[in-house]
Amino acid sequence: MRDSLFQGKPFRAFNVIDDFNREALNITIAKSITANRVITALEEVILWRGKPEKIRVDNGPEFIAEALRQWCDAPEAKIELVFIEKGKPSQNGYIERFNRTFREDVLDAYLFEELTQAQAYANQWIWMYNNERPHRSLAKLTPTAFLLKYGKLNQPHGQTEVTTFQQDKHYNQFKSLFLTEAI
Numbered sequence: 524m525r526d527s528l529f530q531g532k533p534f535r536a537f538n539v540i541d542d543f544n545r546e547a548l549n550i551t552i553a554k555s556i557t558a559n560r561v562i563t564a565l566e567e568v569i570l571w572r573g574k575p576e577k578i579r580v581d582n583g584p585e586f587i588a589e590a591l592r593q594w595c596d597a598p599e600a601k602i603e604l605v606f607i608e609k610g611k612p613s614q615n616g617y618i619e620r621f622n623r624t625f626r627e628d629v630l631d632a633y634l635f636e637e638l639t640q641a642q643a644y645a646n647q648w649i650w651m652y653n654n655e656r657p658h659r660s661l662a663k664l665t666p667t668a669f670l671l672k673y674g675k676l677n678q679p680h681g682q683t684e685v686t687t688f689q690q691d692k693h694y695n696q697f698k699s700l701f702l703t704e705a706i
Contacts, residue, residue, distance in 0.1 A: 524630070528638070535553060536641075542579070552642040561586070586604075592604060624652070654667045
């Protein structure tokens with residue numbers, strides 16, 4: 524996704540969701556999103572949640588890059604890279620819907636002065652999206668509740684909340700922002 528800071532400087536958001544439970548797994552905010560940045564974000568998700576069998580992407584330059592193909596084809600990865608047909612965003616409907624919601628709730632709702640501020644809001648929003656926002660397509664469960672009910676995620680005894688990747692990684696850095704502001 525593309526957007527810009529208050530001063531007009533452009534930035535991009537790289538979003539990753541799980542098709543099974545519509546869970547937001549990653550939102551990376553940066554000046555640019557290269558294939559190497561995509562690979563780094565995917566490696567972090569894999570460390571946290573395990574390796575997927577396949578990854579569905581559009582035909583953006585960061586996805587058609589040779590570096591991403593080589594990473595997916597590497598013996599230790601062996602991840603199928605599936606491209607949607609050009610001009611057919613409906614083939615990637617879950618992420619298109621997610622992107623629209625993220626744009627309306629965060630990118631269009633706030634003006635950001637710095638990338639770190641946009642990342643902090645994205646991190647807070649992703650936690651709310653996964654843990655507080657029920658989805659009609661998930662029988663009115665949140666992505667986390669759906670995963671706990673129907674998924675294959677091992678949770679410690681008695682734990683009912685799945686931690687959000689971005690919150691674990693960045694939340695303490697920006698905690699004071701959220702103690703004084705509500706999204």
